Amino acid sequence: MEAAASALEREHVHRVYDKIAPYFNDSRYKAWPKVRQFLLDQQPGSLVADVGCGNGKYLGINKKVVILGCDVCCPLVAYASSQGHEVQVCDGLHLPYRDGVFDAVLSIAVIHHLSTMERRVRAIREMARCLRDGGRIMIYVWALEQKYRKFEKQDIFVPWNPDPPLAQRPMRDGAQSVGADAHTGSDAHRKARSTSSVAEARRQKSPRLWFFSRSLDSVFDFGSLSVSHSSSRELSVSVATPAVGMVSRGRGLMRQVSSFFSPSALSASLEEDVFEELSDLQGDQQEGGRRETARDVPSPPPPAAAIMAKYGSLPLPDMVPASKGGGEESGSGSGEQGGGESPEEEEEEEEEEGGGLALSGASCLRYYHVFREGELAELIEKHVEELHVITSYFDHANWCVVAEKIQVWKI
Amino acid sequence: MKLLTHNMLTSHVKGVTKGYPLLIKATEVKVNEVEFNSQFVSRMIPKLEWSALVQAAEGLGHLEDLSAELVADYENNEEFLKKVHKVLLEVEVVEGSLQCPESGREFPISRGVPNMLLNEDEV
Numbered sequence: 001m002e003a004a005a006s007a008l009e010r011e012h013v014h015r016v017y018d019k020i021a022p023y024f025n026d027s028r029y030k031a032w033p034k035v036r037q038f039l040l041d042q043q044p045g046s047l048v049a050d051v052g053c054g055n056g057k058y059l060g061i062n063k064k065v066v067i068l069g070c071d072v073c074c075p076l077v078a079y080a081s082s083q084g085h086e087v088q089v090c091d092g093l094h095l096p097y098r099d100g101v102f103d104a105v106l107s108i109a110v111i112h113h114l115s116t117m118e119r120r121v122r123a124i125r126e127m128a129r130c131l132r133d134g135g136r137i138m139i140y141v142w143a144l145e146q147k148y149r150k151f152e153k154q155d156i157f158v159p160w161n162p163d164p165p166l167a168q169r170p171m172r173d174g175a176q177s178v179g180a181d182a183h184t185g186s187d188a189h190r191k192a193r194s195t196s197s198v199a200e201a202r203r204q205k206s207p208r209l210w211f212f213s214r215s216l217d218s219v220f221d222f223g224s225l226s227v228s229h230s231s232s233r234e235l236s237v238s239v240a241t242p243a244v245g246m247v248s249r250g251r252g253l254m255r256q257v258s259s260f261f262s263p264s265a266l267s268a269s270l271e272e273d274v275f276e277e278l279s280d281l282q283g284d285q286q287e288g289g290r291r292e293t294a295r296d297v298p299s300p301p302p303p304a305a306a307i308m309a310k311y312g313s314l315p316l317p318d319m320v321p322a323s324k325g326g327g328e329e330s331g332s333g334s335g336e337q338g339g340g341e342s343p344e345e346e347e348e349e350e351e352e353e354g355g356g357l358a359l360s361g362a363s364c365l366r367y368y369h370v371f372r373e374g375e376l377a378e379l380i381e382k383h384v385e386e387l388h389v390i391t392s393y394f395d396h397a398n399w400c401v402v403a404e405k406i407q408v409w410k411i
Numbered sequence: 412m413k414l415l416t417h418n419m420l421t422s423h424v425k426g427v428t429k430g431y432p433l434l435i436k437a438t439e440v441k442v443n444e445v446e447f448n449s450q451f452v453s454r455m456i457p458k459l460e461w462s463a464l465v466q467a468a469e470g471l472g473h474l475e476d477l478s479a480e481l482v483a484d485y486e487n488n489e490e491f492l493k494k495v496h497k498v499l500l501e502v503e504v505v506e507g508s509l510q511c512p513e514s515g516r517e518f519p520i521s522r523g524v525p526n527m528l529l530n531e532d533e534v
Contacts, residue, residue, distance in 0.1 A: 045454025047419070066455065068416055072528070081524045086416045089526040094534055096518075096527035098421045098431055101458065 005115045005216055012157060012367035013113040014072055019364060021075035024055055034395055035108055036061055038138045038402070046103035051092055051127055052110030056080025059087070065103075070095070092123045097130045105130065105137040109398065112141040112368050115155070115216050120369070121383045128386045131405040137387065140398040144372040154372065155215040157365035215369065371399045412525050414467050415499045418459050420525065422511035422518075424533045429513045432463035435470055436517070437507035442473075445500045452496045453486045459499075468498045 017024070035058060042048060044064035053059060053069030054076050060083065069087040071077050080087045090096050092110060105127045114120045127137055144151050376399050377392045387403040394400070422430030461481045468474045475494040482491050508517040509525055516533070519526050 043454075045451050047455075047458055064451070066415060068419065070527075074526075077524055078522065081522060086413055087524055088412075088416075088420070089524060089528055091528055094423050094529055096420050096423055096525075098419060098460075101419050 005119055008115045008367060012365050016364045016366050017073040021073060031058055042104050048104045049102045050106045053080055056083055056085050059085040095126045095130055099129055100132040102130050103135045107139040109140050115367055117217050124384050128384055128405055133405050133407050135405045137403050139401045141376055142368055142370045143397055143399045144370040146397055151370050154370050156368050159365050376401050412504045412520055412523055413500055414502055417467055418464055424511055424514045424516050427513045430511050433509035434512055435467055435504060436510055437471055437504045439506035440471055441503050441505055442501050443503060447496050449489055449492045452492045473498060473502045
């Protein structure tokens with residue numbers, strides 16, 4: 001299972017982030033307010049770790065503490081380093097820090113990328129190891145229960161930028177010509193985006209795509225795997241039957257299992273980033289409106305740089321379609337997931353990372369295990385005795401826990 | 412990589428019990444100017460493995476006369492704190508590697524960033 005889990009993560013987390021990194025590291029992205037506050041609450045002179053720091057957006061918030069960032073994604077770490085932060089490349093399951101050195105640790109939107117419960121627990125334990133007694137950890141993970149909808153399953157693949165079923169994207173080309181260079185991101189560029197209503201209309205028509213899967217945990221619990229086919233409008237379908245412990249790379253994916261249309265609904269962002277103006281958007285039900293309010297959108301790359309991603313991808317051993325008509329068609333909301341029919345649009349937390357990039361969605365599926373209510377706290381309470389949950393809450397589509405490192409006395 | 416960071420890093424190769432401190436093999440080092448805050452430095456000191464810091468600084472030729480033993484009552488010793496400040500926060504290894512003292516495995520440092528990823532056979 002370990003090999004399958006790490007292969008899945010390599011394909012559907014690490015490689016995707018490597019690809020989207022150039023479009024992800026926009027320094028204009030802001031931090032979640034409560035995370036920001038957690039950082040600001042630290043005593044001056046504290047030592048803090050941001051495990052899974054990505055582009056480093058939390059690293060500069062509190063200048064009175066020493067904060068070390070680490071991430072498995074080299075390009076993102078390189079970017080964070082270029083901003084003057086102390087960062088390392090490493091893997092969350094094997095942190096390169098000695099025991100008990102940190103006063104505080106952040107794990108913001110990271111462990112939901114681990115594909116088995118055991119690995120998620122290990123990641124939390126690794127971070128706990130590096131915390132001093134009395135030190136605190138703040139963990140954010142994506143929630144199953146979203147503001148307007150609920151995912152049907154907890155283990156999902158979210159397309160980075162899927163081809164819409166209608167397979168035309170006039171908007172993208174238009175957008176490309178509008179945008180300035182992603183990294184210089186100018187105000188002019190922003191204005192150009194926000195006045196685009198065509199994209200908005202477009203996005204309202206196109207479906208959101210999710211891919212559901214059974215979790216690797218459940219797959220390997222059963223002795224035999226059920227294999228199912230599903231026809232797809234666009235993607236070829238194939239199912240691989242893995243040998244126990246090994247998943248071979250295949251060329252197809254199970255097609256998405258549920259789609260729905262989301263007209264004007266506020267896309268509660270699952271993305272870890274939030275803009276400072278978010279409070280202005282609280283009542284704003286328009287995706288378009290949200291888009292307009294300062295969502296800085298890096299422009300898509302010039303066509304010449306568009307990458308035609310290989311279609312190959314790692315199929316999960318058992319990807320079954322979720323029930324059709326899962327009621328998600330209500331159109332009342334998009335869970336924001338989603339690849340987005342208008343890839344160049346940014347407000348979806350996914351798209352934020354690089355809308356417009358011409359990567360075929362299939363090869364840029366990010367794996368997530370979305371957490372149900374109470375799951376994260378329960379995971380810690382049951383499996384991480386060295387952490388004691390202090391508080392647990394829901395924040396902008398994330399389940400959040402703050403826990404304290406305690407001394408465990410063994411009798 | 413600053414020496415403050417180095418002080419926290421350890422080798423985590425499977426089976427290694429004495430992976431700390433990592434030996435610095437630097438091919439490029441630079442010294443930046445960082446604003447001095449005595450209270451800040453003073454708060455950092457208790458978190459450090461002092462001998463590892465001294466060893467690392469010495470290896471880079473930036474010992475700054477730091478004593479092998481931690482000075483008593485350092486909180487009020489501005490001169491001492493300034494030396495610590497320089498070693499901890501201003502000296503930076505840009506290129507080189509960190510070597511596990513037990514296994515010999517080297518972790519590269521490139522553009523100031525250590526890559527601590529292990530290979531599959533090392534976990």
